[in-house]
Amino acid sequence: MRDRSVAQFNLRALFAVISWIAMLLAIAVSSLSAWLMTVLGFSVTTMNCAGKLTALQTPGNHRRAALLGWLLLLTSLALPAVRGCGNEAVPGYRAAAVAVLYQVHPPVDQPVETWAPAYIEFSLLNLANLLVIVAPLFIHRVQRGQGQVYRGLLAIAASAMWCMPLSEKPGSLLAGYYVWCLAPLCLLASLRLRWWALAPMAALAVVRWIWLGR
């Protein structure tokens, strides 16, 4: 059937492909370049803005991507995500808890300029998780051509995730991190983005680059 486009993936196959890509990325990034996740995220977003992913952006795939986003997020919580203080692998759920704790208990006794940047970054990471979790609630709005704010926020929050390797030492981010990054990536790939979404993403990446001194 000619109408059966390549966009209509079998969900299991899609999950398998993305898991394989995540594993390959983890191996590649740990031994090659910290830029890979950033480049992948921004490349897919740029293709999206340019309308190159419209074949993927069908109503059926919105729902599948939301489900896949959940699966990837849950998987990432169970996988080792970062190296801890003792060089041990810290699972994603503990790393996520640190980000939440920092947001709940910011060091307000310190000068605001010392903790506000980290606070904003951790808030964006938490926001990305929240937006992936609530994705099904926004799908119907997206299908009516609305939900631009949701898409824009998701893109900005996801870029904070994708830029993390730029300030980390090679090997300090583990498989769980890459699986986690793919959750908003697959969701965003299924949602049509406008060009304006790229501007705050790029600005965030540049500001972060300057802030962390690289």
Add this chain to the structure above:
Amino acid sequence: MTTVPQAVRPLSTSRLAAKIEDLRKQYVLGGEVVHALAGISLDIPEGDYVAIMGPSGSGKSTLLNLLGCLDRPTAGNFYLGDENAAELDDDELSEIRASRIGFVFQSYNLIPQLTVLENIEVPLYYLGRLTPESRERCRELADMVGLGDRLMHRPMQLSGGQQQRAGIARSLINDPYFILADEPTGNLDSVTTGEILALFDKLNAAGKTIIIVTHEEDVAARARRIVRLRDGIIQSDERIDRL
């Protein structure tokens, strides 16, 4: 300073920071059993300063992983305080690791977004034990390692030696049974290495138990005791008296 090796004798304290009894670890590689540790017994009294040395393949890394509760032995006992770590499950080991062992590594593993003060506090985030007093304790530790004037700096704004100092302060936040340092000066120049070793001397003089894994003789010479491994067993165990 002249050092004289002597047969090992316990420190005056009767309490042990760690006690190892006939610890064994086997791996199966390519169908062949490799005895990484072939029966090691070691008492580490509180306040001791032990350097563990040995050539590649001697079992040094395996012992480090067992001491750090990163791995479980095939046989034998490993007591941390009153608990036998060899019998604990993964969650309990993780809890012990996070709360009772202070790690110092060649790679400092500081979180780049956080300040020195916040990085020292990170183990408490992982344990969910943040209290108003903990911030004051972090300040004291930062002062102790000479970073009192760098509290608001981020890791990128610190030298390698300063980052390692922050790592050492972080290792002390939970008042651990011992500090486990794996090649802590491996990334540092000779001057900074001297500073970090002086800091370890200072901590040990204050009563902290330190276990340092190194392949550098001059680093090991700063310890009170040198344990040399070879082929998975203890080849020698010498106490150094500084005259």
